[in-house]
Amino acid sequence: MMIRPWAEFETTFPSDQIDSEDEMDILQYPGKFLSETLGEILQGFGCEIVDLIYLHERGWELHFKGGPNGRSVFGIRVTQIDKYLIGLFQTSWFRTTFAPRHPDFVSVVAKLADALAADARFKEVRWFAQEEIHSGIPGALRPVEG
Amino acid sequence: MARRMREVTGFRGGFRDVAPILAPILARSLIPGPAGLVAGALLAKRQNPGRTQGRPRDRDLPPARPPSAAPVQAIIKVEPAKSVAPTRSAATRSATTPVEDWLDHSPEAKSIAGDLVRRGAIIPGFARGGWHTFEDLVGGAVAGVKLLNAPDSGTWQAAKDGLARVADASAAAGREALENPSAAIARAEAGLQNWGEDLAVKTLPWKTPVEDTFRGEIDRQVNIGLNQGELLFDTASLFAGGAAIKGLSGAGKAAKGMKTVEHYVARGVPYSTAQYFVQPYKGMGHHYLPRRIRLPESLGGGPIPPAISDSPFFLLKPKGIQMGDFYELHYRVDPHFSGGRVPRRFGNVAGWSGKKLGWEKEDALGRIWYGAPDPLKYTAGGALGTGVIGLGAWVDEHDGEEKRR
Numbered sequence: 093m094m095i096r097p098w099a100e101f102e103t104t105f106p107s108d109q110i111d112s113e114d115e116m117d118i119l120q121y122p123g124k125f126l127s128e129t130l131g132e133i134l135q136g137f138g139c140e141i142v143d144l145i146y147l148h149e150r151g152w153e154l155h156f157k158g159g160p161n162g163r164s165v166f167g168i169r170v171t172q173i174d175k176y177l178i179g180l181f182q183t184s185w186f187r188t189t190f191a192p193r194h195p196d197f198v199s200v201v202a203k204l205a206d207a208l209a210a211d212a213r214f215k216e217v218r219w220f221a222q223e224e225i226h227s228g229i230p231g232a233l234r235p236v237e238g
Numbered sequence: 239m240a241r242r243m244r245e246v247t248g249f250r251g252g253f254r255d256v257a258p259i260l261a262p263i264l265a266r267s268l269i270p271g272p273a274g275l276v277a278g279a280l281l282a283k284r285q286n287p288g289r290t291q292g293r294p295r296d297r298d299l300p301p302a303r304p305p306s307a308a309p310v311q312a313i314i315k316v317e318p319a320k321s322v323a324p325t326r327s328a329a330t331r332s333a334t335t336p337v338e339d340w341l342d343h344s345p346e347a348k349s350i351a352g353d354l355v356r357r358g359a360i361i362p363g364f365a366r367g368g369w370h371t372f373e374d375l376v377g378g379a380v381a382g383v384k385l386l387n388a389p390d391s392g393t394w395q396a397a398k399d400g401l402a403r404v405a406d407a408s409a410a411a412g413r414e415a416l417e418n419p420s421a422a423i424a425r426a427e428a429g430l431q432n433w434g435e436d437l438a439v440k441t442l443p444w445k446t447p448v449e450d451t452f453r454g455e456i457d458r459q460v461n462i463g464l465n466q467g468e469l470l471f472d473t474a475s476l477f478a479g480g481a482a483i484k485g486l487s488g489a490g491k492a493a494k495g496m497k498t499v500e501h502y503v504a505r506g507v508p509y510s511t512a513q514y515f516v517q518p519y520k521g522m523g524h525h526y527l528p529r530r531i532r533l534p535e536s537l538g539g540g541p542i543p544p545a546i547s548d549s550p551f552f553l554l555k556p557k558g559i560q561m562g563d564f565y566e567l568h569y570r571v572d573p574h575f576s577g578g579r580v581p582r583r584f585g586n587v588a589g590w591s592g593k594k595l596g597w598e599k600e601d602a603l604g605r606i607w608y609g610a611p612d613p614l615k616y617t618a619g620g621a622l623g624t625g626v627i628g629l630g631a632w633v634d635e636h637d638g639e640e641k642r643r
Binding site for chain 1: 520521522529530565568572573574575576577578579581582583587588589590591593594599602
């Protein structure tokens with residue numbers, strides 16, 4: 093089974109980047125509104141939002157609980173480079189190392205992909221493995237294969 | 239519970255909260271005999287005023303050793319913020335007790351107590367020497383990390399240039415010594431004399447006059463004892479690689495500030511982004527302890543206190559690093575960091591992507607090593623070293639003076 097937990101897309105959201113007056117600095121990097129929107133989508137299929145953390149130049153990071161028993165903790169890194177780029181991951185080091193395709197994780201990624209595909213606010217959603225990001229590969233329409 | 243305590247007491251566990259409490263205790267512990275009791279009592283008395291007023295971080299703690307007009311103090315730069323504090327004599331003479339008045343006028347009391355506190359200060363002074371050497375090591379490690387990471391040939395070249403300059407200077411000095419030994423010796427003696435006089439004033443009690451007040455004399459002797467301890471460390475460390483550490487620091491300074499727009503353009507970075515990459519990094523740094531980690535409820539819950547997570551031991555943010563260097567380092571050690579935006583003024587609305595720039599990600603082991611701030615790397619060597627350096631840092635900050643070197 094192949095899983096591609098990174099997605100790149102465009103949105104209809106207005107930019108929420110905050111610049112300094114002289115535009116020499118970025119006071120707040122973009123992605124807060126998108127993170128909150130993703131949180132609402134995740135809550136829609138039973139996930140519980142843990143927190144949303146601002147990571148400055150690295151964007152925003154949303155943490156949530158999901159899975160059948162609601163105890164698995166996942167994260168989404170939200171960054172805007174040219175388009176928006178989001179990456180889903182398991183916060184557990186053990187699972188990341190020994191169970192990168194844990195059924196709970198695969199299930200959450202697949203559900204989010206379905207939700208984004210069905211939502212008109214997200215355009216040209218393409219899914220990538222980490223090594224495929226910005227490598228010239230066009231990306232997959234679905235994050236899970238096989 | 240812990241959070242509630244913080245709210246009620248305003249105590250946040252930071253250095254500025256702990257130092258006023260520890261100072262008298264350490265003074266009593268480190269300084270033998272009655273002098274320790276006297277010094278402890280004086281420190282406790284000095285730290286107490288205003289302690290209950292306002293939030294601890296907001297108040298201006300009185301300096302551990304207020305500025306004085308003594309010659310020893312005069313050769314040491316005092317930070318402007320501290321120099322505006324009322325002088326000891328002005329602040330305390332009006333409230334002098336009969337005992338203090340007697341102590342001020344007793345050369346014997348000042349001599350005995352001064353001798354004791356000076357000896358007691360040698361140990362923390364030794365630790366302070368360790369801290370200063372450690373600071374040099376960390377400063378040098380900025381370049382050290384670059385060298386170990388070997389991000390590009392330019393870094394290597396700049397560091398090699400710096401080392402070559404040091405070698406050239408040494409070689410030139412050697413040649414002069416061979417060609418004109420008498421002149422070289424005369425010059426060396428003059429330099430040594432200047433350095434020796436400066437050192438003597440700082441480390442020999444009879445090189446500076448006795449203070450008018452008992453407190454002033456205690457302060458003077460503590461200063462001298464600290465300097466003696468630091469000198470002891472420096473001398474000892476020469477046999478344990480101290481000189482090499484200082485050399486590394488020099489290489490670090492030589493390697494700083496070397497990246498140019500052309501450097502990045504040559505690496506394939508668009509010109510507008512290169513202009514951004516040469517700016518000094520002003521972001522939050524890389525947190526070795528992920529910010530998503532939460533304390534257990536028994537410890538108050540919530541995120542790890544900034545005093546820990548933002549400390550030099552867990553926050554990777556090398557001094558003086560440029561945007562490009564830091565982004566590359568951050569890209570390598572953060573598996574979820576792919577790139578980012580560039581401020582609008584630089585004209586690149588597409589942002590930058592580490593992958594497109596050819597940067598590489600570290601594996602798990604690399605993330606553990608390269609993602610660790612240097613203080614954490616270098617102090618992870620042993621609890622003893624950490625303890626000594628920690629004590630040195632405490633002495634250094636409490637002392638509040640310019641480095642002896």
